[in-house]
Amino acid sequence: MTSNPIDRLARATPAPMAARMRGLSDRAIAWLFVAPTIFLLLAVNIFPLIWTVRLSFTNFRANRPNQAVEWVGLENYTRILTDPGIWQNMQVTAHFLFWTIFFQVIIGFSLAWLINRKFRGNDLWTTLIVIPMMLSPAVVGNFWTFLYQPQIGLFNYVVEFLTGTPAASFQMLGSVTLSPWAIVIVDTWMWTPFVMLICLAGLRSIPDYIYEAAEIDRASKLRQFFTLTVPMVLPFLMLAVLFRGIENFKMFDLVVQLTGGGPGSVTELASINLKREAFEKWRTGYSSAYAIILFVTVFGLASIYVKALNKVKER
């Protein structure tokens, strides 16, 4: 500590790079560091989104780039909103969302509640349970079509084994009544661990002394569960539902592989229908309007929901 500060500075910054960076103020560095990210997002997210809005007012077709583009105003939007087929897709999507979230919340919360009993080896089993959600939905969906085969599939065999219903007598993916459930089962299998992990975080955030106080007040276990556990986990649970809702609203890969929207259109989610309009029928303008409607729907629902979530948090 004998050398003076100027000497130390001189030794610490020999490189020309450093000399150049030295000239930069913190503010300049902040902008330099943030700018590439913002630029990339503008180029690959925001610019395309604005472009989608523009296309949605035209009759442009991406497979016929030389055809003259006409402005059609709101025609695409009115056609979509008055098309009964699209309302049916929306209904399919709503059912899918409702049942997947219903099962994932119930099973996910129960699992988290059990794991929170801190039995021996719970970390290992938690990790194993989580694996399905880390896998590729398309690859997993494709393989489940094998498990669902009526003649050879493991799923049908297990059902036959447990209930006695002959395995060849029902087609999970080919039947109008069963195929929506086939999708719900796979989605629940994949994403229950997600809800479980978030619930577990919620349960672990509850301090023990609250239960100790309740115990001293002689509150029954059931009462403790409904007046302490549930309300304290609720914000976490709602957050999990928000994430799952947004993800499942844009669900595509799993369902494309499982049923491709069929049989007929009983599993045709909005995003699958949109893909068909955009990349098979090449109705670019029309499908842009469709995409914007879906996007606005997600954002609208999500922001209403977030308001509700904040109210729950404040309590």
Add this chain to the structure above:
Amino acid sequence: MSAYSITEPSGRQKWVAGTLVIGYALITLLPLVWIIMTGFKTPADAISYPPKVVFQPSLEGYVNLFTTRTRVTPEALAALPPPSGFAETIVRNRGMVIAGPSKFGERFVNSVIIGFGSTFLSIVLGTLAAYAFSRFKIPLKDDLLFFILSTRMMPPIAVAIPIFLMYRSLGLSDTHLGMILLYTAVNISLAVWLLKGFIDEIPREYEEAALIDGYTRFQAFVKVVLPQAATGIASTAIFCLIFAWNEYAFAVLLTSGTAQTAPPFIPTIIGIGGQDWPAVAAGATLFLLPVMVFTILLRKHLLRGITFGAVRK
């Protein structure tokens, strides 16, 4: 908590909870075990009913995954020199010869290039941005952070059409670079949010000490902050990699050949009369295994990674 705490579950409770959770885990892992097993079956064993749990293991699925084969007449087969290697033997037993490699290797390599490329880029850009957001006063900081997160809410198909058009005119369609940029843009929200959380936890005093010692801001960032954030950077990288590795919608909409990754390819593996299930299972196993391993390595950071750090433990 002490062993005498009244909130500690009883031994019986633990036993019941443990049994139920392990039961669920076994059911949930069954499809995965089945994928791995099917990869080692012969086509006949794979589609036998009732499903075969005990079977003679075979590498036919893996051979079929990596090769294309042609059927030849028995006379021509007999005229060939003896098979070299186990793969040729398996194929000859089916009355066929190996015609060449399949596209699986190529697609897998594409997954590796695009996965690692976009992960690298997301981490570089994400670390810089996260550091700036963590340490500096930036106007509209919260709005910018929310904007970055909101880009993740967009359905891929809503932006796929203009990206498709844009890439076509820029010559980026069906290229590795195009897919790397695209996946980086999707991953950057995750990277910035996660890394900001990790960097926030590093005490500012370390950098201040370095600045007093004569380091520049940039040197302090490289020599003090980066080493401290290494674990966080590593786990963020794995989450980015897993996303890019598994992505399907953009890959299927925007690539057709050169830059197509494995997820759109595996479902198209066809044998005689439909999908060649052992080959599909072999492909799926090779593709899923790295993710399973990463998941086990990553378990401590799992929660933060899947929720952008929105849920704090």
